[in-house]
Amino acid sequence: MLDIKQIREQPQWVEDRLKRRGGKVDLSGFHASEARLREIRVETEKLQARRNEISTEIGRRKAAKQDITELFEEMKTLGPALKNLENQLRDQERLVEATLVVIPNLPEDSVPEGRDERDNVVLRYWPEEKSLAQHSFQPKPHWEIGEALGILDFEAGTQIAGARVTVLRGAGARLSRALINFMLDLHTGEHGYTEIMPPLLANDRTLFGTGQLPKFEEDLFACRDNPLFLIPTAEVPLTNLVADQILDEKQLPMQMTAWTTCFRREAGAAGKDTRGLIRQHQFDKVELVWITRPEESGAALERLTGHAEEVLKRLELPFRTVSLCAGDMGFSAAKTYDLEVWLPGQGCYREISSCSNTQAFQARRMKARFRRGGEKKTELVHTLNGSGVAVGRTLVAILENGQQADGSVVIPRALRPFMGGMEVITPLAV
RNA sequence: GGGGAGAUGGCCGAGCGGUUGAAGGCGGCACCCUGCUAAGGUGUUAUAUCCGUAAAGGGUAUCGAGGGUUCGAAUCCCUCUCUCCCCGCCA
Numbered sequence: 001m002l003d004i005k006q007i008r009e010q011p012q013w014v015e016d017r018l019k020r021r022g023g024k025v026d027l028s029g030f031h032a033s034e035a036r037l038r039e040i041r042v043e044t045e046k047l048q049a050r051r052n053e054i055s056t057e058i059g060r061r062k063a064a065k066q067d068i069t070e071l072f073e074e075m076k077t078l079g080p081a082l083k084n085l086e087n088q089l090r091d092q093e094r095l096v097e098a099t100l101v102v103i104p105n106l107p108e109d110s111v112p113e114g115r116d117e118r119d120n121v122v123l124r125y126w127p128e129e130k131s132l133a134q135h136s137f138q139p140k141p142h143w144e145i146g147e148a149l150g151i152l153d154f155e156a157g158t159q160i161a162g163a164r165v166t167v168l169r170g171a172g173a174r175l176s177r178a179l180i181n182f183m184l185d186l187h188t189g190e191h192g193y194t195e196i197m198p199p200l201l202a203n204d205r206t207l208f209g210t211g212q213l214p215k216f217e218e219d220l221f222a223c224r225d226n227p228l229f230l231i232p233t234a235e236v237p238l239t240n241l242v243a244d245q246i247l248d249e250k251q252l253p254m255q256m257t258a259w260t261t262c263f264r265r266e267a268g269a270a271g272k273d274t275r276g277l278i279r280q281h282q283f284d285k286v287e288l289v290w291i292t293r294p295e296e297s298g299a300a301l302e303r304l305t306g307h308a309e310e311v312l313k314r315l316e317l318p319f320r321t322v323s324l325c326a327g328d329m330g331f332s333a334a335k336t337y338d339l340e341v342w343l344p345g346q347g348c349y350r351e352i353s354s355c356s357n358t359q360a361f362q363a364r365r366m367k368a369r370f371r372r373g374g375e376k377k378t379e380l381v382h383t384l385n386g387s388g389v390a391v392g393r394t395l396v397a398i399l400e401n402g403q404q405a406d407g408s409v410v411i412p413r414a415l416r417p418f419m420g421g422m423e424v425i426t427p428l429a430v
Numbered sequence: 431g432g433g434g435a436g437a438u439g440g441c442c443g444a445g446c447g448g449u450u451g452a453a454g455g456c457g458g459c460a461c462c463c464u465g466c467u468a469a470g471g472u473g474u475u476a477u478a479u480c481c482g483u484a485a486a487g488g489g490u491a492u493c494g495a496g497g498g499u500u501c502g503a504a505u506c507c508c509u510c511u512c513u514c515c516c517c518g519c520c521a
Contacts, residue, residue, distance in 0.1 A: 038480085045480070045490045052490090055502040059448035068501085075501045246440090246477085367478095378477080 001364045002103055004096075008034060017106040020326035022115045030099050037092045044089045047082040051075070101208075102215050105361040107326040108298075108335040114325025120338070125320045126309065132318055132342055135403070141345035142399040143276040146172060148407050149427050152277065163274070164266060164281040171425045175398065175411070176284060178418035179391050180259045183286040183311055187388055191307045193257035193288060198237030200260055201228045206240045209366030211332035211358075218267045221281075230263035234287035235385040242291050243366035246378050252370060253300060254291040257388065259284065277392045278350060284391035290384040293370065294360065297382035301357040305337045308353040308388045314414040317397045318342040320349060334359045339389065345400035352393045355386030 007014050011031060018025040054071050061068050112121045146152025151172025157165040168176055187193040207213040207229055212220060221230040231237060238256045247254075262285050266272075273279035288307060290300045305321065312319045324336040333356035340349035360380040363369070369378040402410040409425040416423060 041490085042480070048491085049489055051501080056449055058501055062448075072501065079501070369477095 001101055001361060002106065003360070003364065004034065004100060007031075014106065018103070020107050020111070020113060021104060021329070022327040030096070033092065033099070034096050037089075037096050040085060040089045040092055044082070044085045047078060047085060051078060051082055054078070101365070104331045105329075105334050105358060107329060108357070108359075110323075111329065111335050112323055112325040115327040116325075117328050119325040120328055121323045121325070123321045123323055123337070125318075126313060127318060132344070133401070135344060137405045139344040139400060139403060141276060142343075142396045145345070145399045145403050145407065145409060146277075149409065149425055151175070151425065154276075161281070164279065166277060166280060171419075171422065172395070174419060174422075175395055175415075175425070176391055178415050179394050180284060180286060181418050182314075182415055183388060183391075184257060184259055186311060186314070187257040187286070187288060187307060191255070191310070193255040193307075196234075196238060196241070196256050196258040198231075198234060198241075198258050198260060200231050200237075200263075202231050202236050202240075203228055206236060206243070209240045209243050210236045210362050211365065212236065215331065219265050221263045221265060231260065232264045233262050233385075233387075234258040234260040234285065235289060238287060238289040239291075239362055239368075239383050239385060240366055242363075242368040242381065242383075245368060247291070247368075247370040247381065249293065249370055249372045252291060252293050252381065253296060254289075256289045256291075257286060258289075259286045259391075261285075277396050280392060283393075286388045286391065288355075288386045288388040291368070292382045292384065294379065294382050297357050297359060297384060300382075300384050301335060301337070301355060304384055304386045304388075305339070305355040308339055308355055308386050311389050311394075312339065312341060312352070312397075315394065315398065315412040316414075317394070317401055317412070319352065330354075330356065332356070332358045332361050334361065337386075339387075341393065341397045343397060343400045345403070350393065350396075352397065353387035353389040355384070357382065357384045359383075 002014065007027065007030070011027060015025055015027055018027075054075055058068050058071055061071070112119060114120065143152060143154065147154070149171070151169050153167040153169055156167035160167070184195055188195050201223070204213055204227060207220070212229075212232060220232055223229065237260075238258055241256070242254070261282055263282050266279055266281060269279060277283075288304050290297075290304055292300045309319070309321065319339050319341045322338045322340055324333075324338055329336045336354060336356040338351050339353035339355075341352040342348075343350050359382050362383045363380040368381050368383065370381050371378050398412060398415075399409050402412070404410060404424075407427070411419055411423055411425060
């Protein structure tokens with residue numbers, strides 16, 4: 001949510017920034033209804049003040065056994081007028097609010113111009129050169145490797161829950177668990193994060209806080225008999241841990257990490273990435289969240305992104321870091337870096353992590369504030385989130401990068417301690 | 431699922447329908463006093479928003495949420511949510 005005061009006081013500036021995201025932007029209607037809102041509010045408060053005055057005076061005179069008919073007379077006209085205004089005020093507030101909450105965040109200055117992913121800017125490759133290890137054979141896509149090894153069972157997933165759901169078996173299941181442990185150990189042990197196990201269910205207020213609602217409800221799995229949704233990312237529960245709070249400056253910055261399963265309808269992605277593990281209704285992810293003071297969120301995004309990159313480096317998975325252009329960023333983001341991992345089986349880079357600074361956008365929605373030492377005023381915190389990293393897609397990357405001519409897959413060295421020392425995945429003995 | 435109790439400021443805890451944004455205590459902060467680690471005194475201490483160039487000051491809203499009754503609601507009524515206790519069921 002944007003600062004309504006800022007929209008009012010710097011309308012052109014805000015509009016120009018929104019235009020960078022693409023599409024047409026017209027805030028004139030918003031300005032009109034917002035101005036009307038303030039008019040009504042001032043008028044209402046004037047009448048409320050008078051009503052309170054009269055009520056107090058009635059109490060006073062009653063105690064003193066004085067005449068109050070004149071006051072009752074005034075209330076006879078003021079009462080209904082006020083009631084009418086209060087209703088108008090409420091309606092207008094809802095109108096303005098409804099418009100405000102679907103306006104996306106403003107891109108930060110350093111965000112590249114552009115409309116879609118073709119305009120994203122690659123910042124760096126790892127390893128440094130685009131020196132991808134060449135396979136001496138035709139690399140296969142992970143779904144072929146995984147099925148041949150017996151560790152990915154797409155049919156079983158379909159049987160249990162339909163499309164975009166997969167069963168992992170044996171070393172595949174173990175690999176997934178190992179990745180989770182590896183990532184969590186790295187972030188908690190070396191990067192300073194506190195591990196959290198949050199709920200996988202969230203209410204609408206929570207999903208509003210991080211920006212999934214009201215605009216993107218169709219992306220979420222809802223419960224039929226409870227007003228709850230399955231979380232699409234741990235960003236939702238982690239960030240909302242500071243909702244409605246006034247933190248002490250000393251508590252900042254906060255760094256939290258969590259492994260959760262994530263659930264997404266993928267409503268708009270019909271026919272896209274239908275094969276393999278890339279786009280599932282359910283997947284595991286280790287998430288990184290920062291809560292910071294405003295002046296440190298920019299640097300925090302660099303660090304957070306570095307922490308996600310470190311995961312891939314240790315797993316020896318080639319990747320590149322991309323700065324998303326204004327048109328390709330998510331609703332809540334002011335700036336986003338994506339990590340894209342190299343998938344030789346498909347001959348392309350695929351997103352494996354997305355790290356965003358939302359600045360005060362989410363904080364304003366969830367009323368997450370802090371107070372500086374000695375200050376009376378509260379300020380909104382800045383919130384950041386990033387994958388550290390997506391577990392399912394990492395598993396894909398390991399299969400495709402580690403595959404050998406005989407169909408076996410070499411396990412990255414860093415992961416072996418978490419695999420009971422296993423070095424290579426060979427076909428599952430049935 | 432059945433029955434009961436409750437939801438007030440950072441915390442604890444008062445609150446006859448009328449100068450209650452809310453007593454009191456704790457904690458926090460500031461100052462004062464005091465020759466020992468400690469104690470005492472005084473004051474101050476909610477959030478949001480509007481008016482005010484700023485400060486001072488003032489208006490409005492907020493006592494779980496939303497409606498309602500009333501000239502006036504933290505106090506009365508209705509609905510919902512949540513918490514706690516007992517019974518049942520269950521991992």
